[in-house]
Amino acid sequence: MNQTDRTLIKKVLTDVAKEFAFMFADDWSEQQDVMPPYINAEMSFSGPYTGKAIMVTAEELCKEMMSNVLGIDEEETDIEVEPKDALCEFLNIFCGNFLTSLAGTEPVFELQPPSADEINEEQWEKIKQDESFVKLSLDDYPLYISVEYKKE
Amino acid sequence: MSINILIVDDSSTVRAVIEKTLRISGIEIGNILHAGNGNEALEVLRKNWVDLVITDINMPVMNGVELINKMSQDELLKTIPIAIVSTEGSQTRVEELKSKGVKAYLRKPFTPESLKKLVIDLLGVSEDESNR
Numbered sequence: 001m002n003q004t005d006r007t008l009i010k011k012v013l014t015d016v017a018k019e020f021a022f023m024f025a026d027d028w029s030e031q032q033d034v035m036p037p038y039i040n041a042e043m044s045f046s047g048p049y050t051g052k053a054i055m056v057t058a059e060e061l062c063k064e065m066m067s068n069v070l071g072i073d074e075e076e077t078d079i080e081v082e083p084k085d086a087l088c089e090f091l092n093i094f095c096g097n098f099l100t101s102l103a104g105t106e107p108v109f110e111l112q113p114p115s116a117d118e119i120n121e122e123q124w125e126k127i128k129q130d131e132s133f134v135k136l137s138l139d140d141y142p143l144y145i146s147v148e149y150k151k152e
Numbered sequence: 153m154s155i156n157i158l159i160v161d162d163s164s165t166v167r168a169v170i171e172k173t174l175r176i177s178g179i180e181i182g183n184i185l186h187a188g189n190g191n192e193a194l195e196v197l198r199k200n201w202v203d204l205v206i207t208d209i210n211m212p213v214m215n216g217v218e219l220i221n222k223m224s225q226d227e228l229l230k231t232i233p234i235a236i237v238s239t240e241g242s243q244t245r246v247e248e249l250k251s252k253g254v255k256a257y258l259r260k261p262f263t264p265e266s267l268k269k270l271v272i273d274l275l276g277v278s279e280d281e282s283n284r
Binding site: 016019020066069070071081082085086088089092093095096097099100105106107108109110111112113 | 162163164165166168169172210211212238239240241242243244245260261263
């Protein structure tokens with residue numbers, strides 16, 4: 001991933017986080033860490049560019065995101081929404097906005113619905129060291145993002 | 153008169169956000185029905201009176217484009233106004249969907265005010281009436 005892509009990812013993510021989840025993105029710090037469980041969300045897309053977008057973070061961030069988006073306390077239990085669904089939707093919105101920023105508003109992209117799964121600590125540590133991920137802090141939680149694509 | 157709205161999105165988060173926004177909008181809302189994809193939406197539409205369909209585009213099983221196509225081919229369903237709320241950024245696709253009867257389009261992330269305005273504009277309710 002080149003520097004232009006990294007800059008674009010940070011910009012789009014910062015905008016979407018603010019507008020969708022009322023959260024603020026900042027630079028990531030090596031010391032910053034959170035407790036498991038960790039969640040990996042990913043989705044693929046095709047069109048003028050074909051590829052995959054991945055977001056990895058802690059479940060704690062997903063919970064905070066969900067409560068921000070829905071305007072509820074984390075303890076409220078009458079809302080039938082899984083925290084990881086909030087991360088999936090965040091990824092979905094990020095991906096759509098990233099592709100528009102990359103290719104403009106003329107091309108049509110097919111976005112596959114995102115999915116999310118828990119990952120173990122070993123996988124978390126591996127991603128943390130992976131240079132292909134853009135690393136950010138979202139309301140003091142680490143968030144790792146990768147977008148791999150090729151031009152068709 | 154209260155209005156019934158069907159929200160079609162595979163994300164339960166988005167369905168909950170849209171429902172909550174509509175409930176506190178001041179618009180007189182009756183039933184808010186949910187569907188996770190186009191197929192489920194058609195089942196809901198066969199069994200319930202719906203005044204407005206708010207749908208996403210990218211969904212599993214049956215996506216929003218297929219749902220709109222099915223509705224436009226059905227004598228009863230083609231009269232129901234459809235609004236798109238999606239991450240879709242392609243103007244080409246939006247124009248194509250408008251030619252198939254889609255009345256409004258709102259891009260995610262959206263503000264509560266923009267969603268309220270969309271419903272008011274589509275259903276012809278004035279702002280004052282919506283707050284009555």
